[in-house]
Amino acid sequence: MSGHSKWSTIKRKKEKTDGQKAKIFTKIGREMTVAVREGGPDPDNNSKLRDLIAKAKANNVPNDNIDRIIKKAAGGEDKNNYENIIYEGYGPNGVAVIVEALTDNRNRTASDVRHYFDKFGGNLGTTGCVSFMFNPKGVIVIEGEDLDEDKVMEDCLEAGADDFEFSDGCAQIVTAPSDFSAVRDALSEKGYTFTTAQVEQVPETYTTLTDEDSKLKMSRLLECLEDNDDVQEVWHNLENVDEL
Structure with missing residues (x-):
């Protein structure tokens, strides 16, 4: 099982502060x-909620917080009407970027996202301008010094994973989106x-930045996007992200 070896290079490894975690x-x-x-509030009958609970736990969100959010939403206490919007564009030197937002004010969010792209050497494009370069894949990462590669691979194959990679005590499992929940x-x-x-969103090809100015601009673009309250996820095809 091989062929998806870029995950560790496109994820930013910087330690998150308490404010970023919040x-x-x-x-x-x-x-x-x-x-x-x-x-609905029952994860057994709501696969999307079940996936998000797993995502929350992977990000160390306390169980009490998870329960409180579900109860508040089920009770209709959160009156905000959120809308899913996807933006596509290019960062410095043509780095492809996809921004997934969840907003209660699309004008505010569009203005913010466009401003970030313009300010840091990129440009916001039209729908579909970069998404064709990416494929959705379920990605599961397990880390631990005591992981046994053969055992983990056997378990992943048995669970129905499409791809498996092991390196430096880290196992990366890739699935088809439709199989992701079952494998997890x-x-x-x-x-x-x-x-x-x-x-x-996993890129098919990658872009490398070589000059320091472009790396700095790309770093600032990602930081501003990730710091925006309306932005849920940022995907890109920058290969040497750990150099930012």
Whole structure:
């Protein structure tokens, strides 16, 4: 099982501050609120909510917080009407970027996102301008010094994974989006805990930045997008992201 070896190079490895963690909790909570409204509060009957609970746990969101968000959404206490919007564009030197937003004010969010792209050497494009370069894939990452590569691979194959890679005590499992929940649940039942577990936009090809100015602009663009309350996810095809 091979062929998907870029995950560790396109994820930013910087340690998150308490403030950034709190922002992640808030963003996941917003997603969960929408999922409860659309499919109900029971994760057994709401696969989207079940996926988000797993995502929340992978990001160390406390169980009490998860329960409180679900109850609040089920009770109709959150009156905000959120809308899913996807923006596509290019960063410095043609780095492809997809921005997934969940907003209660599309004009504000569009203005913010466009401003970030313009300010840091990129440009916001039209729908479809870069998404054809990406494929949705379920990505599950398990880390641990005591992981046995052969055992993990056997368990992943048994669970129905499409791809498996092991390096430096880190196992990366890739699935078809339609198989993601089943594979994650099967591995969870086997006792595994996840560093990350979600459906991601994985690029087919990658772009490398070589000059320091472009790296700085790309870093600032990603920081501004990730810091925006309305932005849920940012996907890109920058290969040397750890150099930012």
